Amino acid sequence: MNYVLILVGFVLLIKGADYFVDGASAIAKTFKIPTLVIGLTIVAFGTSAPEAAVSITSAIQGQNAIAMGNVVGSNIFNLLMVVGVSAFICPFSVKKSILLKEFPFVLLSGIVLLVISFDTALQGSAQNILTRGDGIILLLFFGIFMYYLIAMAITSKDDDCEDIEEMPLKKSILLSIIGIIGIVFGGKIVVDSASAIAIQWGMSETLVGLTIVAIGTSLPELVTSVVAAKKNQSDIALGNVIGSNMFNAFFILGISATIHPIQIGASVITDLVVLLIVTLITYAFAISKKKVNKMEGATLVIIYIIYMAYIIMRN
Secondary structure (H helix, E strand, O other): OHHHHHHHHHHHHHHHHHHHHHHHHHHHHHOOOOHHHHHHHHHHHHHOHHHHHHHHHHHHOOOOHHHHHHHHHHHHHHHHHHHHHHHHHOOEEOOHHHHHHHHHHHHHHHHHHHHHHOHHHHOOOOOEEEOHHHHHHHHHHHHHHHHHHHHHHHHOOOOOOOOOOOOOHHHHHHHHHHHHHHHHHHHHHHHHHHHHHHHHOOOOHHHHHHHHHHHHOOHHHHHHHHHHHHOOOHHHHHHHHHHHHHHHHHHHHHHHHHHOOEEEOHHHHHHHHHHHHHHHHHHHHHHHOOEEOHHHHHHHHHHHHHHHHHHHHHO
């Protein structure tokens, strides 16, 4: 039964992403909002719903150690697998504005997370902990990012969506809603079913959490960005990754830490360093020729496979 459910989940993910990208692109054209803004906000926050559900629920229950690992793991997956697979299937160009403005925000989020998390080295504390104060700082950074996006939406005109199909506003909104429902529920079905199968095969719950659950909660980003890249909507494909990483780092962790402080293990600090390195590598690929090609996409995927092998051996 679990095998059937996995297939159903993937169908929901793929069709949901298809509808979501079409609907979001049409909304952008209707209101003359840059598709990049749509990708950075509606698409990104929608596809981050699984991470938000897992992390915030854990925080409310006072068991939010999973939140940090979930967010860091998802952000690494987004930069390596989402960008990598999208570029490998359909190489996409990267606008100069993304390289100069939006992408540096992702680098900033990684630096901020490492600085406020590494208490043992930077403050001489006995343990690393994300306090409520740290959570508020993260939420303030999220507010700055949102202010920037709103200002960009107000002052910019979208000149890149002439090829987007005209569609009535009600239909585009309905498609977007149906799409995000399909994405969220499809992702949940895949994660739950794959976890059940993996445990039946003898994998530990810890390993399942670090691999299948972490990857599963990022499936919406992966499928949505691949679909967007194939539809020539590179702004949505890359904006989805940037926006999701910002939402994960600043909003989800900010809310989680504000609800309940998060204790951070030494292994997570290592993962934060990996996240910074991965961000720099992806940024270097994007800035080199203002595009990410098939070879660079394949390289990012290989790096993720190596990282996953390390995670499995470490645990």
